[in-house]
Amino acid sequence: MASPSDRKATIIDGKAVAQTIRSEIASEVRHLSEKYGKVPGLAVIIVGNRKDSQSYVSMKRKACAEVGIKSFDIDLPQQVSEPELISKVHELNAHPDVHGWPNLLTTLLGFTVGILVQLPLPKHINEEKVLSEISLEKDGCLELLSRSGISTKGKKAVVVGRSNIVGLPVSLLLLKADATVTIVHSHTDNPESIIREADIVIAAAGQAMMIKGSWIKPGAAVIDVGTNAVDDPSKKSGYRLVGDVDFQEACKVAGWITPVPGGVGPMTVAMLLKNTLDGAKRVIHH
Amino acid sequence: MASPSDRKATIIDGKAVAQTIRSEIASEVRHLSEKYGKVPGLAVIIVGNRKDSQSYVSMKRKACAEVGIKSFDIDLPQQVSEPELISKVHELNAHPDVHGWPNLLTTLLGFTVGILVQLPLPKHINEEKVLSEISLEKDGCLELLSRSGISTKGKKAVVVGRSNIVGLPVSLLLLKADATVTIVHSHTDNPESIIREADIVIAAAGQAMMIKGSWIKPGAAVIDVGTNAVDDPSKKSGYRLVGDVDFQEACKVAGWITPVPGGVGPMTVAMLLKNTLDGAKRVIHH
Numbered sequence: 001m002a003s004p005s006d007r008k009a010t011i012i013d014g015k016a017v018a019q020t021i022r023s024e025i026a027s028e029v030r031h032l033s034e035k036y037g038k039v040p041g042l043a044v045i046i047v048g049n050r051k052d053s054q055s056y057v058s059m060k061r062k063a064c065a066e067v068g069i070k071s072f073d074i075d076l077p078q079q080v081s082e083p084e085l086i087s088k089v090h091e092l093n094a095h096p097d098v099h100g101w102p103n104l105l106t107t108l109l110g111f112t113v114g115i116l117v118q119l120p121l122p123k124h125i126n127e128e129k130v131l132s133e134i135s136l137e138k139d140g141c142l143e144l145l146s147r148s149g150i151s152t153k154g155k156k157a158v159v160v161g162r163s164n165i166v167g168l169p170v171s172l173l174l175l176k177a178d179a180t181v182t183i184v185h186s187h188t189d190n191p192e193s194i195i196r197e198a199d200i201v202i203a204a205a206g207q208a209m210m211i212k213g214s215w216i217k218p219g220a221a222v223i224d225v226g227t228n229a230v231d232d233p234s235k236k237s238g239y240r241l242v243g244d245v246d247f248q249e250a251c252k253v254a255g256w257i258t259p260v261p262g263g264v265g266p267m268t269v270a271m272l273l274k275n276t277l278d279g280a281k282r283v284i285h286h
Numbered sequence: 287m288a289s290p291s292d293r294k295a296t297i298i299d300g301k302a303v304a305q306t307i308r309s310e311i312a313s314e315v316r317h318l319s320e321k322y323g324k325v326p327g328l329a330v331i332i333v334g335n336r337k338d339s340q341s342y343v344s345m346k347r348k349a350c351a352e353v354g355i356k357s358f359d360i361d362l363p364q365q366v367s368e369p370e371l372i373s374k375v376h377e378l379n380a381h382p383d384v385h386g387w388p389n390l391l392t393t394l395l396g397f398t399v400g401i402l403v404q405l406p407l408p409k410h411i412n413e414e415k416v417l418s419e420i421s422l423e424k425d426g427c428l429e430l431l432s433r434s435g436i437s438t439k440g441k442k443a444v445v446v447g448r449s450n451i452v453g454l455p456v457s458l459l460l461l462k463a464d465a466t467v468t469i470v471h472s473h474t475d476n477p478e479s480i481i482r483e484a485d486i487v488i489a490a491a492g493q494a495m496m497i498k499g500s501w502i503k504p505g506a507a508v509i510d511v512g513t514n515a516v517d518d519p520s521k522k523s524g525y526r527l528v529g530d531v532d533f534q535e536a537c538k539v540a541g542w543i544t545p546v547p548g549g550v551g552p553m554t555v556a557m558l559l560k561n562t563l564d565g566a567k568r569v570i571h572h
Binding site for chain 1: 469
């Protein structure tokens with residue numbers, strides 16, 4: 001364990017930031033409901049009947065209920081095909097005001113604008129492909145930076161990983177936010193020398209603790225998107241979750257760092273709620 | 287002028303590469319015509335009646351004719367609105383096999399798959415917005431690299447400029463081609479230090495000769511997408527075209543470099559023809 005004396009980094013408390021966002025959303029939803037008589041809706045797609053998926057979904061529904069967003073489940077059988085699932089997403093993507101969909105739900109909920117596909121999906125379905133059909137407009141990484149008072153303008157940002165789900169969209173958002181962006185990946189030669197130059201590191205490689213403390217520039221902001229299970233016999237479950245960054249080492253060097261768990265993770269649900277709200281606001285103000 | 291003794295770089299002859307591509311296309315179009323009785327078509331949109339645009343368009347039509355692609359003009363008045371122009375592009379974007387468009391032209395041409403909007407557009411129309419509606423799948427920069435035997439895999443590529451037309455799409459293509467990509471722009475601090483690390487530089491900033499010879503890593507490949515008019519009293523026209531790179535300086539340091547004019551420029555028409563052909567092949571093999 002890093003003792004308080006050699007830990008330099010401010011730990012970004014994703015849980016606390018997420019809680020702040022949720023309170024803001026609750027008050028905005030209340031306002032929409034009072035002023036327009038409408039509340040945002042979220043469609044949650046679950047494929048099959050995994051116990052863990054069901055419990056995550058019930059957690060998300062609870063989060064919706066807490067802020068006043070109505071949610072409803074769309075249960076699809078385990079053997080649903082990829083095209084069928086994607087066509088369901090398209091159907092839900094079509095805003096009621098654009099394509100007249102779906103009258104019953106629109107009537108019930110006011111409108112439906114958010115879509116969540118609970119992961120994991122069955123092995124015969126390509127998760128990345130399905131998720132790429134869902135427009136994610138906001139991202140927890142940039143929200144964590146801005147709410148921690150870290151400016152991106154003119155900063156060197158290095159994104160580790162080039163997935164369609166995390167690496168690419170975060171890179172484009174950082175670029176829009178005026179950062180100088182470098183994307184490193186499995187074919188990058190000597191990634192540590194590039195990461196060592198970064199003012200902002202977004203770790204999204206999916207490799208347990210691959211980014212060492214010595215790779216981090218002193219004072220840098222490190223956002224760890226990784227969630228990797230590693231064996232841990234001391235745990236009842238037999239494993240624990242770690243990020244793509246070696247937290248114990250990196251927190252001695254970084255200026256800011258997100259822990260795993262408790263960093264980007266809690267932001268997922270908060271940003272899901274925020275996107276649902278923002279989508280609803282656009283429909284109302286259309 | 288650089289004398290042969292201090293010029294190190296191989297000059298990438300875009301005109302010659304473009305000519306090779308055109309010959310390849312001609313032979314493929316001949317094959318399509320013989321085997322399927324169909325030839326690709328290109329719709330050329332011209333707004334207003336600028337003399338220079340008309341002469342560029344006639345050059346492109348000639349290029350189409352040379353390789354066997356049928357082309358036809360869509361003339362829109364100078365005062366056409368941006369939404370009208372974009373809706374025309376959408377109409378043309380809709381493949382005949384997908385949306386049944388447009389029966390007469392499909393019958394006449396076999397099919398229509400390519401769209402070209404001749405620039406410049408009138409001042410009240412946002413060019414970038416219109417062009418972003420046209421899917422550009424292939425790009426002259428990567429084609430010039432691969433045809434010059436320059437591999438991108440694991441190489442450090444720096445793209446200067448983040449426009450939706452050039453900077454962003456080239457960055458994503460380089461990333462797909464396994465390069466480690468950094469995008470620098472007007473807010474980047476000390477761009478020369480970043481460019482100096484690049485094995486491949488794509489200059490697309492739109493700033494005449496902003497990239498100096500001393501910014502180039504010895505042996506790097508430099509692709510100059512810039513076309514900037516600078517005053518030149520020695521010319522009859524009063525100006526000459528220069529790139530974003532100081533060619534005279536850079537060719538003493540770079541391993542490969544594209545001149546302006548004669549580098550990326552000639553590739554524009556060749557890649558237009560290639561995209562038109564590839565689109566037609568997809569429709570045929572659908």
